[in-house]
Amino acid sequence: MNKKLISGLMFAGGLLCGCTDHVTELDEAYELNGVKIKDFVFKDSRDGNQYSVAVIGGNVWMAENLRYADSSKSKNLKGNTWCYEDKEENCDKYGRLYSWTAALNLDSSSLTSNSGYGCINCNERGVCPEGWHIPSRNDWVNLRDYVDVHNAKESVARSLKSKTGWKSVDSVSTGVDRFGFNAAPSGRHNNDGDYMDAEKFLFFWSSVESDAGTAVGWTLRYDNEYLDYGEYYKNHGLSIRCVIDTNRVVFDTTKSFVAPGKIPLDFGYDSIKVEDKYYHTVDIDDLTWIAENMSVEKGDSWCYKDNADSCAKYGRLYSWNTAMDLCPEGWRLPTTDDFYRLYNFACGANALRSMDNWAKEQGDDIFGFSALPAGGYDGDGFFDLHSSAYFWSSKENSKIEGEAYALFLNYYNNSGEGQPARKSNGYSVRCVKDSKSAE
Numbered sequence: 001m002n003k004k005l006i007s008g009l010m011f012a013g014g015l016l017c018g019c020t021d022h023v024t025e026l027d028e029a030y031e032l033n034g035v036k037i038k039d040f041v042f043k044d045s046r047d048g049n050q051y052s053v054a055v056i057g058g059n060v061w062m063a064e065n066l067r068y069a070d071s072s073k074s075k076n077l078k079g080n081t082w083c084y085e086d087k088e089e090n091c092d093k094y095g096r097l098y099s100w101t102a103a104l105n106l107d108s109s110s111l112t113s114n115s116g117y118g119c120i121n122c123n124e125r126g127v128c129p130e131g132w133h134i135p136s137r138n139d140w141v142n143l144r145d146y147v148d149v150h151n152a153k154e155s156v157a158r159s160l161k162s163k164t165g166w167k168s169v170d171s172v173s174t175g176v177d178r179f180g181f182n183a184a185p186s187g188r189h190n191n192d193g194d195y196m197d198a199e200k201f202l203f204f205w206s207s208v209e210s211d212a213g214t215a216v217g218w219t220l221r222y223d224n225e226y227l228d229y230g231e232y233y234k235n236h237g238l239s240i241r242c243v244i245d246t247n248r249v250v251f252d253t254t255k256s257f258v259a260p261g262k263i264p265l266d267f268g269y270d271s272i273k274v275e276d277k278y279y280h281t282v283d284i285d286d287l288t289w290i291a292e293n294m295s296v297e298k299g300d301s302w303c304y305k306d307n308a309d310s311c312a313k314y315g316r317l318y319s320w321n322t323a324m325d326l327c328p329e330g331w332r333l334p335t336t337d338d339f340y341r342l343y344n345f346a347c348g349a350n351a352l353r354s355m356d357n358w359a360k361e362q363g364d365d366i367f368g369f370s371a372l373p374a375g376g377y378d379g380d381g382f383f384d385l386h387s388s389a390y391f392w393s394s395k396e397n398s399k400i401e402g403e404a405y406a407l408f409l410n411y412y413n414n415s416g417e418g419q420p421a422r423k424s425n426g427y428s429v430r431c432v433k434d435s436k437s438a439e
Contacts, residue, residue: 032060033245035131040180044129046070054180057146057347058364059139059243063182065095066128066240074127077102082189082237084198094186094198097237100215103127103134103205124207128242134207135243137229140218144227149348149414151178155225167199167222183220189237203238274328282368285345287338288435291368293428294318294326302426304375305382313357314374314385317426320404323392327431333394334432336418339407342369348414358411359386371409377426387411390427393418 035042042062043050047070052063069091071078080102084090101108104126126134135143144156151159154176161175162184168174175183187198200222206229208216214231217238232238270281272290280291293315299322304310318326323333334342346352346367353363354370363371375385384390389409397403397420406427408417421427 033131035060035129035244042129044068046073046129052180052182054182056179056181057142057150058351058366059142061135061143061181061244062132062242063180065184065186066098066242067091067095068127068129069096074102074105076105076107077127080108080235084187084189085195090198094184095239097186097189098127098205098240099237100205100209100232100234103238103240104207126207127240132242132244134205135218135241137206137208137216139243140204140206140227140229145414146348147179147227154178156227157220157225160227161220165199167197169223172223172225185220185222186239191233191235203232203236204241205238272328280368283435284342284367284369286435287341288433289342289369290331290431291370293372293374294431296326298322298326300424300426302377302382304377304385310374310385314372315428317374317377317382318392318429319426320392320423323427323429324394326429331431331433333392334407334430336393336395336405338432339391339393339416339418343407343416349409349416350414352416353389353409353411357386361411372428373409373411374428378422379424390421390425391430392427 031037037053037060040053040063041050042053047068049067051066054061054063068074069077069081077098080099082097084094084097099108104124124134124136125132128134147156147159155173158173158176159178160181160183161177162182163175163177165184166175167185177183183202185198185200185202187201188196188203190196202220204218206216206218210216210231213233215234216229217232217236218227218229220227270288271278272281273279274294275296277295279294281288282291283289295311295315297316298318300319301316301322303316304314327333342352343349346369349371350361350364351366352369352371353365354372355362355365358373371389371391373384373386373389375388376383376390387410389407391407391409393405393407395405397405400420402423403420404423405418406421406425408419410417
């Protein structure tokens with residue numbers, strides 16, 4: 001069996017979805033970090049409860065609220081978990097409501113003291129099944145940001161809300177559940193024993209503690225279209241959505257997560273020698289890409305600010321005319337269709353950007369494309385190192401002489417842009433060819 005260890009978020013949205021297909025059927029059983037998934041369903045071995053799951057922006061989420069209640073195995077649950085309005089049938093309908101200490105599987109003394117759980121990106125299992133954790137702040141932010149980019153111009157809240165169950169108001173659109181998250185309103189248990197209306201509100205715990213008496217929760221409401229967060233008393237009862245641990249994932253490349261032909265991937269790097277340098281190559285969706293910026297010294301080309309160290313790290317910046325004659329035999333400068341195919345397959349720019357060297361938000365580099373923020377050059381000088389990546393395509397601008405199209409990737413959003421630019425500009429070059437699997 002050919003297994004490869006993938007570090008980081010290596011089974012992100014692009015592996016299990018296309019940009020237009022946010023839910024893809026799994027027709028076999030698969031194991032992700034020790035968690036067995038079959039047909040988008042997970043069975044909790046502790047109590048036999050089954051949960052639908054959704055793959056969103058690189059994370060695998062439960063698509064139902066947690067219902068686990070065995071205080072003989074998790075003693076901190078006793079007296080700290082409830083069914084809405086104290087009716088058992090509502091636990092089947094809405095899932096259970098948990099205090100924050102029950103959610104994190106902490107002693108009740110942490111209701112009024114600082115437990116030290118403040119990390120914004122920690123995998124705290126809490127009361128979740130093995131291999132899952134209570135979502136961190138980063139998990140929730142990544143969910144919100146991914147949905148915001150891929151929501152077909154719907155609001156984040158509408159994209160996540162279930163299609164039924166919410167009280168309707170004229171000023172707010174109903175839920176469309178675009179990603180299969182199925183956020184149904186489940187109310188809240190207050191510290192005075194009362195319940196907030198289950199048709200109007202949905203509250204989820206995060207793993208982040210605010211202070212001795214409060215922790216951070218995320219909420220959806222019937223009367224607005226935001227996924228927002230706030231600080232809530234730890235002894236409030238909120239819902240739980242667990243997310244699979246993704247710091248280490250073993251991916252079996254002998255099987256496909258989706259229908260045959262949908263997403264053929266090889267995470268292993270190969271290499272090609274161009275002049276006196278070897279370049280990594282990577283296969284992505286039946287295309288083989290050189291996974292580094294070209295650095296051959298040829299024609300009109302520049303090192304950023306004429307610094308040779310920049311060429312060694314980021315590759316050279318080439319004029320379009322030089323770029324058109326740069327790729328080795330059997331390779332080509334990408335067409336705009338090649339770039340569109342790559343971008344659409346990856347579900348956005350973040351999956352293509354490198355995991356370091358960007359000014360602020362780093363990329364996920366899910367496929368090994370490793371787009372570096374090499375900046376660019378024009379007649380006035382160099383610009384945008386650490387902020388943007390610019391890649392020439394082979395397509396000329398038919399409307400304006402002296403221009404050709406390039407792919408722009410920026411640190412501040414998940415969008416890639418195809419823009420015309422002067423052919424005399426200096427941009428990075430990646431070469432591509434059809435992979436052997438497509439032949």
